[in-house]
Amino acid sequence: MKILVTGASGMLGGATAAAARMRGDHVRVLQRRPSGLVGVDEHRGDITDPEAVRAATEGVDAVVHLAAKVSMTGPWQHFAHTNIGGTATLLAAARAAGVPRFVHVSSPSVAHHGTGLAGVGAGTADPDRARGHYARSKASAELLALAADSPDFAVVAIRPHLVWGPGDTQLVGRIVERARGNRLALVGRGTALIDTTYVSNAADALVAAIDRAPEAGVHGQAFVVTNGEPRTVHELVDRICVAAGTASPRLRVPVAVAKAGGAVVERLWSALRRTEEPPMTRFLAEQLSTAHWFDQRRTREALGWSPQVTLEEGFVRLAMAYRSTVPVPAATGGD
């Protein structure tokens, strides 16, 4: 099978390309920066560039769409342009090229309204109520992708939750960096129970989604993907710090202060046109102070997939990666 992976310079995109290649698929990748992957047909270009996208989709059997703008801050237009416009461009090109399968990588945040989630399934994406530019733009993109689903164009939306692993700059990278700078604080007591996904499990789920896409009850649907092993924020941060060989945080920020502070920081950052990530945003404060864990029964049954790497095994692999000082690639990817 010939598979196009967009956003392959990110951790999950790279892992997905690798997983597909490992089982003998031909893999083409499309992203702006070099992917750093070997043995793939590398296309460079912007996901919103119709010409680059047309060339990339030509002759493939399936598309896995990961390319997205992932950030806590930034103007809405940037999110809309990449995440909604990019998805529309890719969907159009894939249909024109007669690609039969399309796996759209989304995020549980598209259906999250700021309250806690405990043991729920994948709700309908809701751009009006999703929190923050990223989640809102991804919600619209998912609705667009699922609306394009048809008998000869099988679209599946996969929503991995908090993907982490060696080489992760989004979650692990930030926690470790701040812990090393002694700037890491836990929101509240860190008691919220949160699902995460070890990167190779998420990649396996995306590959499984390609295979199952044509089946009834799979295409046209959205699935949340996690390890199914929720842990408290406190425990996750602690284990990540231990794996990275750094001290666990001792600072605590009350939830209300974090939310209020996050809002102030968001506004200030926008006003200053800063481009790097601010230390705390309201979205992150909510994410880290309320429960987020999911019912995985439907996902596992529909995709015929289950996580092969447990959290414990994941922490061991993370520790090995930090000890071997493998250069960490710069990345964008799913959240």
Add this chain to the structure above:
Amino acid sequence: MVSNRDTVSPLGLSGLDSSWSRWVTAVDSQGVQRTWHVLDTAAEAPTGPVRPVGTILCVHGNPTWSYLWRHLLARFGRDDAPPWRVVAVDHLDMGFSERTGTVRGLAQRIDDLTTVTDALGLTGPVVTVGHDWGGSISLGWALRHRDQLRGVVLTNTAVHQPSGSPAPTLIRLARLPGVLPAVTVRTPTFLQATLALANPWLPEPVREGYLAPYRGADRRAAIGGFVADIPLGSDHSSWQALQDVAQGLHTLAEIPTLLLWGPRDPVFGDVHLRDLRNRLPHARLHRFEGAGHLLPEDADVAGAVARWLVELDHRPADPTPASAPAPAVPWRPLWAALAERAEDRSVALVELANNGRQVSWSLLWQRIREIGAGLSASGVRRGDRVALLVPPGADLTAAVYACLRIGAVIVVVDPGLGLAGMSRALRSADPAHLVAVGRGLAVARAMGWPGRRIGAGPGAAALGALTLGGLARLGADVRELPAAPQPDDDAAVLFTSGSTGPAKGVVYTHRQLAAMRDALFELGVNTDAGIVAAFAPFALFGPALGAPSAIPDMRVTAPGTLTATALAEAAAAVDGSAVFASPAALRNVVDTGDVLDDHHRAALQGVTLLLSAGAPVPAALLTRTRVLMPEAQPHTPYGMTEVLPVTDVTLDEIVDAGPGDGVCVGRPLPGVQVAIAALDTTGTPSEQPGCPPGRTGEILVRAAHVKDRYDGLWLTERDSSRNPGWHRTGDVGYLDSDGRLWVQGRLAHVLVTSDGVLTPVGTEQRIESLPQIARAAVVGVGPPGVAKVVVIAETLPGSRRARMASRDLAAAVRTAAATPVAAVLVVPALPTDIRHNSKIDRTRLRHWAERVLAGGGLRRP
């Protein structure tokens, strides 16, 4: 005759199906045409496959409207519901019915209801359902339609203001001069106040639903009219109509009747319920503890009515359940052993707390006769309930057996329930008489506990109360006691420990109590030697077993206050060979064993049987008791307030059994059958028991000493006895291939995780085997089917505050648990029941863990 009208509309209100609404126009008994709003599950032409077998006629009170019955309409609209049509009528000038501008008294209201049912053509069987003053109106209708009356359901209502009791506060306030129009009509105060009685509070859309037809003073006139129509005196125009209803109720003795009651009701209280029960003695009663006046909002009235109708439809003849297996031996009354020793001058009882006061068998029997005669002479009748709030000792023993002998029903309320729990228990049992020591009398008066108060013990006379001593003098010269009760008469109401919800009253007959005594014999009690009764339930049975009993010096409310010294002194006093003690008491005995002198040690060496019951007893604790009582074989019988004992096991047998997924409680005692109703993948037990060894399920017990019924808990009773002859315990466990029973927790505490069904106890035991864990609770957070396991533990050494487990502790717990664990939390103390200090309140812990793991704070559970 039947038309639609849409000027003021109930359409679109929360919980109402628009297809239920219809308007009925008919000529009332005064010859005037009126229009009623009616909710009716058959308002549109019935399309269902099943023809209704009858109609449930729902009658609301004041100031509600038929909205009150929406759950009932919805319930009977379901496919699995019994095929009954539901009709709920808004009274004229109420709800969405016509505003007539007239004043309508009770008699007119009953006429009006008849007019509507005639217009609807309700000719088949009818079950009336009434709430508040709708109760009287529905009963008035029922008395006029006896030929088609199939049943009567009443919820928080009254037909009579019992003399000597004040009218409901809310009503009295509302009827003060000048107040009535202001609170009922000009402002919606009365309406708002009534809605505020719901427990828990009504959601806003539901409040809106109740308020919708009463916007504006002109639409509320009848709210004032209804309050004014309550006849508090014989000069009232509706007095006679209400009297007719009240006095007619005895003619409904053949009509199946269901009383559903919310005890937290400031309008209709215990006196009104008592009055209704006296008038309708055949009625089934379910008190929904915690629910109040707006019962159909607070509790599942619809489910209860549906359940009741199923029985009505399927068991038209006699709805009493098949009873327990026929007794193999003739009935030997509980007091028989005492009566036989009437001439015996040897010691029957020793009270160590009371300077070692000794009471002989002959004196004990004499006191029992005197008090029994005195109680009779003072007006205690056979079947009267007598609450006994007296600590274990001679007084309690004499009072218990005196009551049993004259056929009074003892109500035993354990101070371990706490004051609030005792109040709930006493109000539910509703004793006619209450015997208490001085302090208990004062509390009874202050708390308004039901029952004529009788003092016991020193100081009672000083309070000017009727006393046991006075009763004994009254009865001293009486030669003949009243006739003894029949074996199947009620004998006792005991209460569960309340570790799984409010304590439940459990009724035993004389035959069943006698069977319990006989089952205790099976535990191997040697009646020639003495018993040390450090566990209240057994203290009562000592004399019935014919064994001399010593009651150690300890606080009854706190079993953990029993010291090794106190136990040894009690053993010495009666040459005790058998010790009954709760696990909490045993723990303290072992902890205080160092200070014993040789005399004490010698006394404990004479103990050959150690029985510890009430809650699971760790084998490690039993092993430690052997240091103090080397000759004693520790037994831990398994049982519950509803049937005790069920199984028995010795420490040696526990050791032989080895580790398993739960607590090994041994094999059923002779005459007891145990069966398992297997749990399915959703954690639901099968209806019929019987499954292969090793399979987990609900534990069912069949024995002659199973309770007769739950008291005032008709629904609970139906659930527990739905397998004829068996008691469904609500415990889960399995039988192994050697016939031993292993208890794995409560059915309510079973977790359904994405990996399958998990019972808590086995996992807890594995975690408790860790040296750094004192005690652990396993609970699930999240929805059933995907629940995640959370471990909450007391550590060694203890923690002063609730916190998350350290990395190392969490790792150790996960390894020991052998099941995926999402979080490990540490607390200073796990919440337990007061009586045993050992039954962990996992339901409360689950709610706590859900709050914490949703991101809430880490306050103590």
